Amino acid sequence: MFKTLPDYTNSKTLSVKKLSIEKQDRWLFQNISFELQPKEVLHLEGENGSGKTTLLRALCGLTQADEGDVFWDDISIQQSAYDYHLQLSYLGHSDGIKQDLTVLENLRVAMVLSRSIYKVSDKQILGDILKSIGLEDKDDTLAFHLSAGQRRRLAFARCLLNDSSLWILDEPLTALDTKGIAFIESAIQAHIERGGLAVITSHQPVNIKNVRCTRLNLSSLA
Amino acid sequence: MFQAFFIILQRDLTLAIRHRAELMNPVLFFVLVVVLFPLGVGAEMSILEKIAPGVIWIAALLSALLSLDRIFRTDMEDGSLEQMLISAQPMSLLILAKIIAHWMITGLPVVLVGPLLALFLGLSVDGIETLFITLLVGTPILSAIGSVGVALTVGLRRGGVILSLLVLPLYVPVLIFASQAVGAAAAGFPTVAPVAMLSALLLLALSLTPWAASSALKMSVS
Numbered sequence: 001m002f003k004t005l006p007d008y009t010n011s012k013t014l015s016v017k018k019l020s021i022e023k024q025d026r027w028l029f030q031n032i033s034f035e036l037q038p039k040e041v042l043h044l045e046g047e048n049g050s051g052k053t054t055l056l057r058a059l060c061g062l063t064q065a066d067e068g069d070v071f072w073d074d075i076s077i078q079q080s081a082y083d084y085h086l087q088l089s090y091l092g093h094s095d096g097i098k099q100d101l102t103v104l105e106n107l108r109v110a111m112v113l114s115r116s117i118y119k120v121s122d123k124q125i126l127g128d129i130l131k132s133i134g135l136e137d138k139d140d141t142l143a144f145h146l147s148a149g150q151r152r153r154l155a156f157a158r159c160l161l162n163d164s165s166l167w168i169l170d171e172p173l174t175a176l177d178t179k180g181i182a183f184i185e186s187a188i189q190a191h192i193e194r195g196g197l198a199v200i201t202s203h204q205p206v207n208i209k210n211v212r213c214t215r216l217n218l219s220s221l222a
Numbered sequence: 223m224f225q226a227f228f229i230i231l232q233r234d235l236t237l238a239i240r241h242r243a244e245l246m247n248p249v250l251f252f253v254l255v256v257v258l259f260p261l262g263v264g265a266e267m268s269i270l271e272k273i274a275p276g277v278i279w280i281a282a283l284l285s286a287l288l289s290l291d292r293i294f295r296t297d298m299e300d301g302s303l304e305q306m307l308i309s310a311q312p313m314s315l316l317i318l319a320k321i322i323a324h325w326m327i328t329g330l331p332v333v334l335v336g337p338l339l340a341l342f343l344g345l346s347v348d349g350i351e352t353l354f355i356t357l358l359v360g361t362p363i364l365s366a367i368g369s370v371g372v373a374l375t376v377g378l379r380r381g382g383v384i385l386s387l388l389v390l391p392l393y394v395p396v397l398i399f400a401s402q403a404v405g406a407a408a409a410g411f412p413t414v415a416p417v418a419m420l421s422a423l424l425l426l427a428l429s430l431t432p433w434a435a436s437s438a439l440k441m442s443v444s
Contacts, residue, residue, distance in 0.1 A: 085310045088308060113316075
C-alpha cells in the first residue's frame with residue numbers, strides 16, 4: 001500500500017537548539033542540539049533512564065523543556081502547535097488505545113483526532129489499513145482481547161492515517177514478531193522515501209536500507 | 223472540528239456503557255445517601271420536608287465528586303490523553319465533549335432520580351419542580367468545575383484528597399443557590415433570582431473550564 005502514495009508536500013526541517021531538561025533536581029540531558037532534514041532518520045540510543053522517552057516527548061511538545069526549544073521549519077513548536085501537530089504522528093510508550101473499544105472504533109477515533117486524509121466512513125481504506133497491520137479479521141474485536149504485539153500494530157496504524165511527515169516512534173518494535181518488525185521497517189523506509197522524517201528509539205536494531213540514519217547516544221552526553 | 227467533539231462524546235459514552243457496574247455507581251451512591259437520611263433523622267414529615275433540598279443536593283454533590291477522577295484518569299493511564307494533546311484538534315473542545323459525556327453518565331441519572339426521591343421526602347410539588355430545574359442546571363456545573371480539579375491532580379499518584387479539597391469550595395456556590403431556590407419554592411416564594419444565578423454559573427463554567435482544564439492537563443502530563 002505504500003508504493004502508490006505521493007511525496008509529502010509539507011515536509012520541513014526539525015531542529016533542536018540547546019535543549020536541556022531537568023528531572024528530580026538532576027539534569028537528564030543538557031544542551032542537546034541537532035537538525036533533522038527531510039529523508040533522514042534519527043536513531044536515539046542510550047541506557048534505560050537516559051532520557052530517550054523524555055526527549056521524544058519534548059519533541060512532541062508534551063514535556064516542557066527547561067532550557068532551549070524545538071523548531072519546525074524554524075518556528076518554535078509552541079507557537080505553531082496546530083500546524084506542527086498536523087504534521088506529527090507519535091507512537092508513545094503507552095499505546096493510546098482504549099481496551100474497551102473495538103479495533104475499528106479505536107482507529108476511527110484516531111482518524112478524527114489526527115484530521116486524517118481519509119474519510120471515517122471509507123470502509124475500503126479502513127480495510128486496507130487493517131490488512132496492512134495484519135488485523136484484517138479483527139475489526140470487531142475489543143482491543144482488550146488483542147495480544148501486546150497486535151495492540152502495538154494498532155497503535156502504529158495511527159502513523160498511516162494521515163499524511164504526517166514527522167514520525168516520532170518510541171520503541172516501535174517492542175512485542176512484535178519478525179513479520180511485524182519487517183512491516184514497520186518497510187513502513188518507515190517508505191515514509192522516508194516519500195520525504196518524511198523519523199525519530200526512533202529502539203533497543204533492537206532497526207534495518208532501514210538506503211537511508212541516512214544519524215545516531216545520537218544520550219548516555220554518552222550525560 | 224465538530225466531528226471531533228462528537229466522536230469523543232460517543233467514545234466516552236460507549237466506554238461507560240461497556241462498564242455498566244461503574245455506570246451505576248454514582249447514582250446508586252446518591253440514592254443510598256438520600257434513603258439513609260429518614261432512618262437517621264426520623265420519619266417526621268415536617269423535618270424531612272425542610273431538609274430535603276439540602277440532603278438531595280449534598281448527595282448529588284458527593285456523588286459527582288466520587289466519579290470525577292474518571293474524567294481523565296483512565297485516558298492518562300492508557301496514553302489516550304497524550305494523543306489528544308498532540309492531536310490536530312482543539313483540546314478545549316475535546317475536553318468540553320468529555321465534560322458533557324461525564325455529565326450524561328453521572329449527572330443525568332441524578333437529575334432523573336432526584337425528584338422521585340424528593341417525593342419520598344415529602345417535598346411539595348412546587349419544590350420538586352424547582353429541584354428538577356436546579357439539578358438540571360446545576361449538575362453540569364459540577365462536572366465542568368470538576369474537570370479542572372481532575373486536570374490539575376491527574377499527574378499526582380494519589381490526587382484523591384487534594385481533588386476533594388480543591389473542588390469542594392468551588393461547589394459551595396452551586397449548593398447554596400440550588401438549595402435556596404428549592405427552599406424558596408417549597409415555601410411559596412419566587413425562585414427567579416437563584417435559578418438565574420445558577421444558569422449564569424453554568425454558562426460561565428462551560429465557557430471557561432475547558433480552557434483552564436486544557437492548560438492544567440498540559441502541565442500535568444509534562
